[in-house]
Every structure is written in structure tokens, then in C-alpha cells.
Amino acid sequence: MLKQKRMRDRGKLSLTRFFQKFKPGDAVAVVREHAVPFGYSTRVHGRTGKVIAQRGSAYEVEVNDINKPKRYLIKPIHLKKITQ
Numbered sequence: 001m002l003k004q005k006r007m008r009d010r011g012k013l014s015l016t017r018f019f020q021k022f023k024p025g026d027a028v029a030v031v032r033e034h035a036v037p038f039g040y041s042t043r044v045h046g047r048t049g050k051v052i053a054q055r056g057s058a059y060e061v062e063v064n065d066i067n068k069p070k071r072y073l074i075k076p077i078h079l080k081k082i083t084q
Contacts, residue, residue, distance in 0.1 A: 005034045018077045022051045022059055027082040030063065036077055044072060048082060 013035055022028065032038050032045045049063035058073045 003034075011035070013077070017080075020076050020079070020081070022054070022076065022079065022081065024051055024053055026051045027084060028059075028061060028079045029082055030061070030072075030074060030078060031080045033077045036075070038078060040072060040074075 013033070017033070027048065027050055029048045030044050030046065032042075038045075043065070044063065047063045047065075049061045052060040052062050052071065054060070055073055058075050059079065060071055061074050061079070062069050062071050064070075
């Protein structure tokens with residue numbers, strides 16, 4: 001798992017990913033943006049889940065941790081929409 005960005009990507013923030021919108025029920029993947037503090041363990045990185053609701057500027061995402069569903073509040077820059 002990466003702990004830093006590649007040399008070509010350093011200092012860059014994707015404004016499209018920063019301002020993206022999700023609806024309840026959307027499938028998302030948790031992809032950590034290294035330039036912004038994450039606040040959760042790296043165990044959450046790479047997991048997929050569903051958006052439950054929006055809380056301020058963050059989204060409540062339900063992720064299965066082995067067999068138990070857990071809910072996290074994650075900023076949209078750390079989320080990537082999954083198309084089905």
C-alpha cells in the first residue's frame with residue numbers, strides 16, 4: 001500500500017473528485033488521497049461500500065469489515081464511484 005504520492009502527482013488535488021456528489025445507495029470504493037488527512041486506519045483503504053446519507057460535506061458510507069457492517073464518515077475526495 002502506498003504511503004505517499006508519485007513524484008508526478010505531488011501537490012495536485014483533483015477538484016472534480018473534491019466536489020463530486022453521491023446519492024444514497026451509490027456504490028463507492030474508498031481510495032485514500034494522500035495529500036489530504038484521512039483520519040481512519042489503512043484497513044478501510046480499498047474497501048467498497050454503499051452511501052447511506054450525506055452529513056455536511058462528508059458522506060456516511062457502510063463498509064463490510066469481514067462480516068460486520070460498519071459506518072464511516074468520509075470526505076468525497078477519498079471516494080470513487082463504482083459503475084455497475
